Amino acid sequence: MRNFASLKAKQFTESVIREMSRVAAAHGAINLAQGFPDFPAPQELKEAAQRAIFADHNQYAITWGSKPLRDAIVWKTQRDYGVTWNPETQLTVVCGSTEGMIATLLATINPGEEVIVFEPFYENYGADVVLCGATPRYVTLKAPDFSFDFEELAATFNEKTRAIIINTPNNPTGKVFNKKELEFIAELCQRYDALAITDEIYEHILYDDAKHEPIWTLPGMEERTVVINSVSKTYSVTGWRIGFVAASAELTASIRKVHDFLTVGAAAPLQMAVAEAVRFEPQYYEELASFYRERRDYLLKVLQEVGLGCVRPQGAYYIMADIRPMGWDDDVACAFHLAEKIGVAVVPGSSFYRPEQPDSHTFIRFCFCKKMETLEAAAERLRQWRKK
Template sequence: MQELSKKISLFTDSVIRRMTRISATYNAINLSQGFPDFQPPKPILDRLAEVAHNGPHQYAITWGAQNFRDALAEYRSRLLGRTIDPNSEIVVTCGSTEAMMVAIMTLVNPGEKVIIFSPFYENYGADTILSGAEPIYVSLNPPEFTFNPDELEAAFQQHPKALILCNPSNPCGKVFTRKELEYIATLADKYDTYVITDEVYEHIVYKPNVHTYFASLPGMYERTLTCSSLSKTYSITGWRLGHITAPPSIIEGARKIHDFLTVGAASPLQEAAYIGFKFSQQYYDDLLALYTHKKNILLDGLDSLGIIHTNPQGAYYVLLDISEFGFTDDLEFCEVLARDVGIGAVPGSSFFKEPVNYLIRLHFAKDDATLYEALNRLEHMKSIIKRRVI
């Protein structure tokens, strides 16, 4: 038998999804894979019930149902501060996961380079490799996760085709300042580089931090592919509805890639979910208040337990420092944590190109009772998990 593709040896399976399986094995509270355990908005669920009986149940237009794209374009126009054409500047995808893959494949030829900030959401490296491209990693330095401007320009000097910008960032919760984004924009213009943004946590930005859309910066819309999804904003991660917004010349190519990857997103779910784009600003204010509340529960609890952690500026993840336990393998630590303490977490090494193995990621998109129970279990972590002698 001939050997399989060499590409699959260049990355592992998803460590995040693996930790969900491990959490299930030990009946641990799953704070690893970032999905809410509470219901989506009632208007969307009510509309889904109607659609279940009345349809549509067949293919939508491959790049998105017309009413979905119309509502999405109006919504994105408000956010980006420009008029978005639903018929030429949008493609609807099967989640932001597909959106990112489509974006990279639309831009990048085999052998070309893509800049990725580290730490990074694990799919970015795999997407780049699957596209035949070469990743260039630029460090975001803890605890503030700022980048070195000289290091970033050195990466641009390698003439990459694109840069991937996750803002707010998964896993570290960094929200890039306008000044930082303007510096990136200057380099993108100087070195003629596209920017692919992943902005799925765009509405979960904690005060006083402010989210700036990269595509809204002067001259940047023309070279930006803005990717996002409905998953986190409307608590429907399982519906797999994402989208790309970009100039018509880019979307024309993206639609071709998308068509042959997945044909199209689920038409009944588009019909149910598009009403979310019509929610008033109050919905998004309430969403932020909800996650601010949950962040405070977890972080205040960690403080009271004396557990060192980051303070995210956005998204719903926190990184815990496990240095005191002396583990050299953070995956092993997470397996012990799930088995003996009953908490599912993600090893930080799966997000870093650098040799970082002293951080683990938890998420707080859980109901209050679950978060309090998680803190009760973490209270005994230090007595249950014995320090390793180095």
């Protein structure tokens, strides 16, 4: 019998991040691999979901999102960035940022075109580009500050470039792109008539006076940027799968068509609940950043004490750690050793790089979106690793 797997599917693997969660469960390891909190979501948000269910918001919402949620997103965007989107023509509520990204790429990218991706990258990006029949072109973010070479990026743009994907604050590095970098990217997008597709899911998780600068607020970028976001990280509800995509009316019309046939729509009662959360006061976001800053600083200290070479993140809730000071040169072997023998699950850094990238096997990624008791238990196991 012939092999019925498609040529596209053969070009990438299943998620390594999710695989490491399965490995953690199999070995009873503390899961510092997959980025989901192990603490409760906000009480107000859970109560809002209950109210929505008992108010019978249990049937299909409008496929591109319930009006209360779209209106709330518009309100928050105006408050935070001074930009007003049209909720009827510029917003699409999707099943998490994961669906938002693939829906956007399928709606805007043609086979044979190229999409620029910064590496290390969130693992879905490369696979999504392949599923569109396009070619990913990679530009490396270089440790220790994960900056990029302006000349390298400029040389990567060409007449086939359809879009560039920007994730800021960045997973897995914690890098926050600064205004100078974004202005350079914006100029290239306009010169080559390319889209900027920006994943801003960690917009409120920032440290050390880092500032989130949306590229769509820069001159000339509003009409050529697609904004992808989600409530998963900001409100600690990664299992709800509620996200949104914002773009020009023309791009939104295309994205909505793809979204409709991918998923029909996101969960109706959860949309109603999220509409309330989106209107939380600024204090909520300040406390969120402070909450994660404490955990970042704690885990950084532990990892440095153990002997790993750590990169201090400016945002998001991950730490990339260099394994070479501990005598390792194989990130996959190191990750499985930690899960199986030490009892701490992490993600091998190579899952965020092209296979041929020289730096791809020198990092492992830790996440710290956990209770302090979880991180303290992991710290004790890691210290035992150091002793051994």
